[in-house]
Structure formats: C-alpha cells, structure tokens
Amino acid sequence: RDELLEEYLKAAVQVTLEAGQIIREALTSEKRVQTKSSAADLVTETDQLVENLIISTLSNKFPSHRFIGEESVAAGEKCILTDDPTWIIDPIDGTCNFVHGTPVVAVSIGLSVKKELELGVIYSCVEEKLYTGRKGHGAFCNGQKLQASTQTDLSKALILTELGSIRDPVAVKMLFNNMERLLKVPAHGIRIVGSAALDLCHVAAGDVDAFYQFGLHCWDMAAAAVIVGEAGGIMIDTAGGPLDLMSRRVVAAGTLEMAYQIVKELQPVAYERDDST
Ligand code: IPD
Structure with a gap:
C-alpha cells in the first residue's frame, strides 16, 4: 500500500x-x-x-x-x-x-x-x-x-480569507461582517490573495496564522487538507466540528486554540453543499 x-x-x-x-x-x-x-x-x-x-x-x-x-x-x-x-x-x-x-x-x-x-x-x-x-x-x-504557525492568540494573528464568487448583496454583507468581527478582536490583519489552495499552503508554511472561508469547494481544500495536517496545522468546520469536505466552509490554523477563537467570531454564510445534487 x-x-x-x-x-x-x-x-x-x-x-x-x-x-x-x-x-x-x-x-x-x-x-x-x-x-x-x-x-x-x-x-x-x-x-x-x-x-x-x-x-x-x-x-x-x-x-x-x-x-x-x-x-x-x-x-x-x-x-x-x-x-x-x-x-x-x-x-x-x-x-x-x-x-x-x-x-x-x-x-x-x-x-x-x-x-x-x-x-x-x-x-x-x-x-x-x-x-x-x-x-x-x-x-x-x-x-x-513545512511547519505551521504555533501562534495561539487571535489578537496576534495574520489571517487569510477569500471573498468567493457570490455577489448576492446579503451574502456579501455577511462576508464583510465576519471580517469586521475579526478585525475588532483586534487581529493583526486580514489578507486576500485569490486562491484558497494557496492560502492553505501559506497556513501550512507558517507564513500566516490562519485561513477561513465560506463558499469554497472540495477541490479547493482536498489537497491542502493533507498538506496542512502534515505541517502540524488543523482544518475544521466553521462551526467547530471536524472538517466536512463537501460543506463549502473551513477554518484552518496552525493551532487548535487559534482555530477555535476564529470559530467563535464567525457567523455562518449559507452555501449549497458540493454533494447536494
Ligand atoms: C476559487 C478561488 C477563490 C475562492 C473561491 C474558489 P477557482 O477557486 O480559490 O479564491 O474565493 O471560493 O472557488 O474557481 O479559482 O478554482
């Protein structure tokens, strides 16, 4: 094998x-x-x-x-x-x-x-x-x-996220609402680079402390889930449970403490599951 x-x-x-x-x-x-x-x-x-x-x-x-x-x-x-x-x-x-x-x-x-x-x-x-x-x-x-970040304090974190392709005004507002909540913690910063897979590689490499997104797909995170996990990081559901590859949402971080603090701030944005049809 x-x-x-x-x-x-x-x-x-x-x-x-x-x-x-x-x-x-x-x-x-x-x-x-x-x-x-x-x-x-x-x-x-x-x-x-x-x-x-x-x-x-x-x-x-x-x-x-x-x-x-x-x-x-x-x-x-x-x-x-x-x-x-x-x-x-x-x-x-x-x-x-x-x-x-x-x-x-x-x-x-x-x-x-x-x-x-x-x-x-x-x-x-x-x-x-x-x-x-x-x-x-x-x-x-x-x-x-690769070794992911060991930072456990959200107020010292640099976070990546993505806006996805949804342009429905209510969903867009919710995406910004989540960013606002994290910035008010106050996190050090939030960056958007335009590739969820690369964001997750940055988490694995310890270039940033965390990544979260609503609206990505299983193909954006499948490969990365192995890379982040093997670099000592974790990927979980935005509600705090285990990662569900088809759920279109994720929080990734170098530490569980960091991931849970992000989970606490996030308000869900609903997307249709990848396996819904
Ligand atoms: C998208 C990118 C984007 C993220 C989207 C993804 P694609 O993948 O990773 O940054 O916001 O949610 O679907 O369409 O360029 O393969």
Whole structure:
C-alpha cells in the first residue's frame, strides 16, 4: 500500500508540473472567458484543457480510479465521494487572477481513498513552488519540510480569507461582517490573495496564522487538507466540528486554540453543499 501511494504521489507531481507549465505560458495570453454560477465565477479554455490533461493522464495510469474535477462538475458530473480512490482536482485555483494575468494561481490535486484524504499536491505555477503532502509522511515545499504557525492568540494573528464568487448583496454583507468581527478582536490583519489552495499552503508554511472561508469547494481544500495536517496545522468546520469536505466552509490554523477563537467570531454564510445534487 505504501508503495502504491508513493507511485500515486509521483504521478500527481508529474502531471501537476506539466499543467503548471501550460498555465504559466497561458497567463499573459488572451483568454476566452465564460461565467458559471455567477458573473464573478469564471472559467477559461485553459481550466478545461488542464483538467482534461490531468484526468486523462491519471486515468491512463490508474484505470479504476475516479475523479472529481471542478470543470467536470460544472459540466454536470456528480460530486460524490465513494470508497474508491478518487482524485479531487482544481485545474486552476485562482481563475479570476488567471483571467486578469495576476500571477497567483495554482494547480491542486488531492487523492481520497476510502473517503480518507491520503495525499495532496499544490503547485504555485508562477513562483514555481511545489507543495506536497502524504498522510503520515510530512508536508514539503520544493523539498523543504513545512511547519505551521504555533501562534495561539487571535489578537496576534495574520489571517487569510477569500471573498468567493457570490455577489448576492446579503451574502456579501455577511462576508464583510465576519471580517469586521475579526478585525475588532483586534487581529493583526486580514489578507486576500485569490486562491484558497494557496492560502492553505501559506497556513501550512507558517507564513500566516490562519485561513477561513465560506463558499469554497472540495477541490479547493482536498489537497491542502493533507498538506496542512502534515505541517502540524488543523482544518475544521466553521462551526467547530471536524472538517466536512463537501460543506463549502473551513477554518484552518496552525493551532487548535487559534482555530477555535476564529470559530467563535464567525457567523455562518449559507452555501449549497458540493454533494447536494
Ligand atoms: C476559487 C478561488 C477563490 C475562492 C473561491 C474558489 P477557482 O477557486 O480559490 O479564491 O474565493 O471560493 O472557488 O474557481 O479559482 O478554482
């Protein structure tokens, strides 16, 4: 089993690097942009091309494996996790950045086996940082071991979040309300970079103390859940329970104390679950 997982990780790294090169080259070219669930939920031909590349490469190597991919789900595929080995793929995390030529974009590939996340690969393609994690074997960035922050005090925290693509005025107000509550603690600061997967890599690397978001998807956090966990951090539900990959919400932090203090401040923003259809 150990050898198999190592083989899966190697295959995921290889295809991630290939995908990253395509994205890097396409970043400054003209794109065909379409919208999905809202006017700010974007997709380009490169998202689709890269997702097809990843799925065809991995399914050639591992024909019995299943796939959950952001653009396949947008095209009508189901988003259901089974006991079978399932690759959970975000071909471009940070598509809005990508559309604008902003160089903060990533490929994210996680693998679940028997509904447990076993490995994760996230590639920040422009800065060429490759984050990898395997359950029980540590998390790394370009081979360097990662260690999450040990900060336990929310009033000393730098926090990342994302606004997502919802533009419904009530939901937008609630997103800002949560930021306001955290700033009034007062946290040191809140930053938004435009890629939830990369935010979570920053938590794993200890670059920031925490991340939270309502409205992200399973493919934004599957790979990262392994990387953050292996870096000594934690990912939990915004209400304080265990992480639910399909729930579209998360709090991640270097310490449980930090995560719980954030949970205490957050007021829920409702999103339809990824596995609701
Ligand atoms: C999105 C990005 C964004 C976050 C959204 C995600 P995508 O992923 O991570 O920062 O706010 O919730 O869905 O659409 O660029 O793959």
